[in-house]
Amino acid sequence: xxxxxxxxxxxxxxxxxxxxxxxxxxxxxxxxxxxxxxxxxxxxxxxxxxxxxxxxxxxxxxxxxxxxxxxxxxxxxxxxxxxxxxxxxxxxxxxxxxxxxxxxxxxxxxxxxxxxxxxxxxxxxxxxxxxxxxxxxxxxxxxxxxxxxxxxxxxxxxxxxxxxxxxxxxxxxxxxxxxxxxxxxxxxxxxxxxxxxxxxxxxxxxxxxxxxxxxxxxxxxxxxxxxxxxxxxxxxxxxxxxxxxxxxxxxxxxxxxxxxxxxxxxxxxxxxxxxxxxxxxxxxxxxxxxxxxxxxxxxxxxxxxxxxxxxxxxxxxxxxxxxxxxxxxxxxxxxxxxxxxxxxxxxxxxxxxxxxxxxxxxxxxxxx
Amino acid sequence: xxxxxxxxxxxxxxxxxxxxxxxxxxxxxxxxxxxxxxxxxxxxxxxxxxxxxxxxxxxxxxxxxxxxxxxxxxxxxxxxxxxxxxxxxxxxxxxxxxxxxxxxxxxxxxxxxxxxxxxxxxxxxxxxxxxxxxxxxxxxxxxxxxxxxxxxxxxxxxxxxxxxxxxxxxxxxxxxxxxxxxxxxxxxxxxxxxxxxxxxxxxxxxxxxxxxxxxxxxxxxxxxxxxxxxxxxxxxxxxxxxxxxxxxxxxxxxxxxxxxxxxxxxxxxxxxxxxxxxxxxxxxxxxxxxxxxxxxxxxxxxxxxxxxxxxxxxxxxxxxxxxxxxxxxxx
Numbered sequence: 097x098x099x100x101x102x103x104x105x106x107x108x109x110x111x112x113x114x115x116x117x118x119x120x121x122x123x124x125x126x127x128x129x130x131x132x133x134x135x136x137x138x139x140x141x142x143x144x145x146x147x148x149x150x151x152x153x154x155x156x157x158x159x160x161x162x163x164x165x166x167x168x169x170x171x172x173x174x175x176x177x178x179x180x181x182x183x184x185x186x187x188x189x190x191x192x193x194x195x196x197x198x199x200x201x202x203x204x205x206x207x208x209x210x211x212x213x214x215x216x217x218x219x220x221x222x223x224x225x226x227x228x229x230x231x232x233x234x235x236x237x238x239x240x241x242x243x244x245x246x247x248x249x250x251x252x253x254x255x256x257x258x259x260x261x262x263x264x265x266x267x268x269x270x271x272x273x274x275x276x277x278x279x280x281x282x283x284x285x286x287x288x289x290x291x292x293x294x295x296x297x298x299x300x301x302x303x304x305x306x307x308x309x310x311x312x313x314x315x316x317x318x319x320x321x322x323x324x325x326x327x328x329x330x331x332x333x334x335x336x337x338x339x340x341x342x343x344x345x346x347x348x349x350x351x352x353x354x355x356x357x358x359x360x361x362x363x364x365x366x367x368x369x370x371x372x373x374x375x376x377x378x379x380x381x382x383x384x385x386x387x388x389x390x391x392x393x394x395x396x397x398x399x400x401x402x403x404x405x406x407x408x409x410x411x412x413x414x415x416x417x418x419x420x421x422x423x424x425x426x427x428x429x430x431x432x433x434x435x436x437x438x439x440x441x442x443x444x445x446x447x448x449x450x451x452x453x454x455x456x457x458x459x460x461x462x463x464x
Numbered sequence: 465x466x467x468x469x470x471x472x473x474x475x476x477x478x479x480x481x482x483x484x485x486x487x488x489x490x491x492x493x494x495x496x497x498x499x500x501x502x503x504x505x506x507x508x509x510x511x512x513x514x515x516x517x518x519x520x521x522x523x524x525x526x527x528x529x530x531x532x533x534x535x536x537x538x539x540x541x542x543x544x545x546x547x548x549x550x551x552x553x554x555x556x557x558x559x560x561x562x563x564x565x566x567x568x569x570x571x572x573x574x575x576x577x578x579x580x581x582x583x584x585x586x587x588x589x590x591x592x593x594x595x596x597x598x599x600x601x602x603x604x605x606x607x608x609x610x611x612x613x614x615x616x617x618x619x620x621x622x623x624x625x626x627x628x629x630x631x632x633x634x635x636x637x638x639x640x641x642x643x644x645x646x647x648x649x650x651x652x653x654x655x656x657x658x659x660x661x662x663x664x665x666x667x668x669x670x671x672x673x674x675x676x677x678x679x680x681x682x683x684x685x686x687x688x689x690x691x692x693x694x695x696x697x698x699x700x701x702x703x704x705x706x707x708x709x710x711x712x713x714x715x716x717x718x719x720x721x722x723x724x725x726x727x728x729x730x731x732x733x734x735x736x737x738x739x740x741x742x743x744x745x746x747x748x749x750x751x752x753x754x755x756x757x758x759x760x761x762x763x764x765x766x767x768x769x770x771x772x773x774x775x776x777x778x779x780x781x782x783x784x785x786x787x788x789x790x791x792x793x794x795x
Contacts, residue, residue, distance in 0.1 A: 158501045165504050169554035197508045199555045205602060234508075237604045244603070291699060297651045304650065330470065330698040336652040343650075396469070398697040402642075409641050 108163045111156055114143035115192075116185050118150055125150050127227040128192050130157060150224075157193060164190050168200060180212045188221060191235075195225035201238040208245065215246045223281050230288035236298045239281075246274065247306065271306065278302045279317070283324070286334065296333035300340055314345050318379070322386065329394045335403040339410060342383065346414045349376055383407050470698055471688040472745050478733035482762065482769055483740065487755055488526040490740030491517045494752055510552040511542065511561035513752055515568050520756040522571055522780050523763060523771045536577050539565050546589075547582030548600065558600045559590060559612040566619050570783055580620055587613050588625045595630030606647045607638050611660035614667045615777060618789060623667075632670050635661050643678030655686060655695035659708040662715045663776045666791040671716065676794055680718030683709050691726030692745065702744045703734045707757035710764050711775040717794035724765050731758050731765075 119125060126148045133153035136142065142153035152160075164186050170176040171183070178186065184207065187200045194200075204221075207213040222239045225232060250267050253259060259267075278299070285295035307313045318341050325334045349372045387404040394400065494517060495503060506513060514535060521527045542550045542565065548557030549565040562583060569575045590598045590613065597609040610631055617623045637649045638661065644653025645661035658679070665671050686693040686709045692701025693709045706727060713719045733746040734754065741750030742758035756778075763773040772781040776791040784790065 161501065162504045165507070172556075173554045194505055194508075198551075198558065199508065202556050202602065237599075240604065241602050291696065293652065293654055293696075297647055300650055301648065332697045332699075333652055340650055398469075402697050406641065413641070 104159060104163065107156075108160055111142060111160055112164065112185050112189050114141045115150075115152075115189055118143055118145045119188075121145065122148065124148050125224065128152070128224050129228055130154050152193075160189070161193050165194075165197070168203065172199060172203070180207065183207060184213065191221060191225055192228075195222075195229050195232040195235045198234050201234055205238070205241060208242070215242045215249075218242045219277070223284075226281065226285050227288075230285040230292055231294050233294055236294045239298065240301060243274070243278070243302070243306065247271075275302060275306050275313070278306070279320075286324075286328075286331070290328070291331050291333045293333055296337050299337060303340075303344070309348060311345065311348050314341050314348070317341055318345075326386070326390060329390055329397050330399050332399040332402065335399055336406075338383070339403065339406045342379065342407065343410050345376065345379065346410065349373065380407065380411050469689065470700055471690050472692065472701060474690055474730065474733045474746055478746055479735040479737050480729065480732055482732060482767065483735055483737060484524050484769060486737070486740030487735075487742070487759065488521065488524050488529065488740075490750065491521055491752060491755065492526070492529045507552050508555065509561075510555075511539075511549065511564040511568075512551065514538075515564040516752045516756040518568055518571050519779060520752070520759050522783070523756075523759050523773060525771065527571065532572055532574075535568065536572060536574055539568060540577050543578055543582070546601070547579065547584070547586030549578070549583070556600065557586070559587065559597065559609050559616070560599065562586065563612040563616045566616050567777070567779060570619055570779065570787060573786065575620070580622075584617065584620060584622045584625045587616055591626050591631065595627065595632070595634035597631070607635055607645060607657050607664070608647065608660045610635050611664045614664055618667045618791070619777070619787060621787075628668050632665070632668050632673075635664050636670075636673055639673075642682050643675045644682050653682065653696070655683070655693075655705050655708040655712070658683070659712045662712045663791075666715050666776045666793060669792060671792050671794050674716055674794075676716040676718060680713060680716055680721055683713050683716075684718065684721035687722045687727065691723065691728075691730035693722070693727065693730075700745065701730065703731055703742055703754045703761065704744065704757045706731055706761035707764075707778070710761050711778065714764055714775040715793050719764070728762065728765050728767075731761050734758055 122145060125145070128150045129152075131144060131151040131153045133142070133155055136153070136155050142156035144151040144153065167176070167178070168183075168186055168190060171178040183203060187204050187207075190197055190200045191204075204213060204218055208215065208218065219239065219242055222235050222242075225235045229235065250271055254264050254267050279302070282295045282299040282302075286292045289295070303313075303317070318338065321334065321338060321341075325331065325338060328334050384404070384407060387400065387407065391397070391400050391404070495513075497503070518527060518530055518535070521530055538553070539549065541553050542555075542557075542561070544550060544557040546557055548559070549562040550557045551561045555561075565578065566575070566583065569577055587597075590600070590609070592598060592605065596605045596607075597613045598605055599609045599612075613626065614623065614628075614631065617625060635645070638645045638647070638651065638657075640646060640653045642653050645657045646652050646654060647657050651657070662671070662674060662679075665674060685697070686695065686705065688694060688701050690701055692703070693705040694701050695705045695708065710719065710722070710727070713721060730746075731742070734742045734744070734748075735758070736743060736750045739750055741752070742754040743750045744754050759770055760773045760778055763770040764775060773779070774781050774784050774791070775793065777784060777789075
């Protein structure tokens with residue numbers, strides 16, 4: 097029995113080493129999978145690397161997983177020491193096989209905190225895990241923690257007294273690249289599993305935390321997801337994302353947003369307001385047209401009708417809010433006299449224009 | 465010609481009677497082979513797995529077949545210094561498994577197996593400034609955790625330990641225009657999250673804040689021609705949604721808005737006549753998770769062969785009566 101255990105030990109250590117070596121040999125591995133292979137062939141590694149694809153032969157998984165799983169738990173219970181390198185390799189192996197093993201991700205968080213791991217490594221590991229397990233809740237959760245850490249580090253560096261213009265610029269660019277990478281990871285996961293709630297809610301989280309108030313980015317996202325939703329007309333999550341983007345844009349372009357600081361270099365003032373208003377109206381019109389086109393091309397899809405309802409509601413709700421606002425500024429301007437007249441007038445003009453556009457839009461889409 | 469709706473077709477020879485004995489045998493034998501690879505894979509949620517198994521056994525009047533002593537000892541060794549409970553020995557603590565542990569101990573009327581004050585301290589410590597709850601010390605926010613927090617404290621009779629008003633404020637900020645709830649503000653409505661949020665609002669006495677007609681409509685739209693329920697538009701039906709959706713409808717007083725007969729037929733069709741247990745949909749592999757929600761769903765639909773289940777906490781009503789807990793529901 098002891099012999100068998102020793103053999104198993106040797107075998108598993110070899111497999112873990114083979115996996116580690118594969119990543120060292122090819123840092124561009126972008127997909128993992130299990131190769132159906134019921135029996136071991138003599139003296140051949142179960143780890144197969146072809147191009148950028150890493151495969152594990154299925155016969156070894158049932159030995160490999162319980163072994164590394166128990167090893168990690170013994171470490172966690174302080175019954176067996178593991179050095180940092182072993183921890184990194186064991187958790188990598190474990191998480192590629194079972195990425196919902198929360199405790200393994202937590203071990204990596206601790207390694208990150210003491211500088212043994214860098215955030216990019218875990219973002220890469222997570223991306224790989226998602227290539228096989230696109231929904232994995234724990235992978236997305238760990239990803240958000242890593243991104244938080246990255247943001248805090250970058251903010252500290254930007255605020256540091258020795259940070260010069262170039263360094264600040266470099267950090268900004270890195271932040272933008274990180275956001276773009278997240279968009280790609282989310283798209284890949286959305287492609288791999290229909291209506292992938294976790295992928296799309298992560299995408300929203302990234303926008304809320306790493307691209308706040310970035311109007312250009314919101315527009316870019318609307319543009320880039322348009323073809324995607326047109327090819328995934330059952331994907332309720334994809335359409336919900338567009339509703340979220342539109343809602344964010346409406347919030348950014350409402351007069352309240354303008355009354356505070358500048359947004360993306362644009363200066364506040366009702367001239368800019370009116371211009372952005374017509375961009376918005378065009379946007380809503382385009383969304384309704386997209387909805388009509390898809391409904392006509394793909395009749396009977398609940399997700400498409402839900403989307404239409406949502407867009408209408410968002411638009412109607414915003415319009416109502418603007419009406420209430422214009423009424424209140426009217427009251428204020430009347431009671432305060434000349435000082436407040438300009439904002440009140442500008443706003444009333446905007447609302448009148450808005451009403452005209454709405455009636456026009458109503459007639460255009462009424463035939464859909 | 466319209467598109468075909470995504471749905472399953474129930475075969476004429478699908479099970480149509482409730483095979484309680486087979487399900488009890490299935491659960492009683494589950495996990496007896498602890499070296500099983502599948503068992504290791506799911507160890508990260510073991511505490512919840514035990515809760516699912518024990519609850520369905522209790523609903524079927526078969527709790528005595530499970531090993532009470534072993535389970536209570538197991539739970540004791542899963543409570544950490546922080547007060548939180550982990551899914552299994554050596555795993556890290558989390559709100560999800562803290563709730564499951566408390567639920568199990570309520571079934572066994574054995575809450576003193578845990579340091580209750582430490583549990584309360586752990587839950588309290590996870591509340592954030594905006595009223596939301598993190599799942600553990602690493603900080604992930606999700607309305608599921610708001611539910612776990614208040615459910616745990618309600619069972620322990622310690623709701624006052626947290627800022628309930630702030631917690632309510634956060635959950636309400638996750639209400640969407642369709643009347644549903646997502647995991648965070650701005651997230652898509654999802655039947656699972658809706659269950660957590662309506663359950664939360666029930667436990668905090670805030671059900672009047674729900675738009676019952678609007679949400680009820682969204683929920684009853686989950687019923688498909690096969691009779692099964694899905695979790696969101698254009699998804700396939702799944703027996704677990706027969707719980708998340710059905711319980712939510714019960715909580716907001718709209719359970720009569722779905723076709724009970726067709727749902728019952730769907731749930732029964734998800735049974736496996738040979739192995740016992742329920743699968744997510746007819747013909748698939750069974751597991752304890754879907755077995756609980758299949759049986760609990762049938763109980764909510766009024767099946768008298770099964771004990772009455774509480775829609776908020778997914779536990780037998782008699783267990784909650786013992787705890788003196790009667791969460792609100794709308795009528």
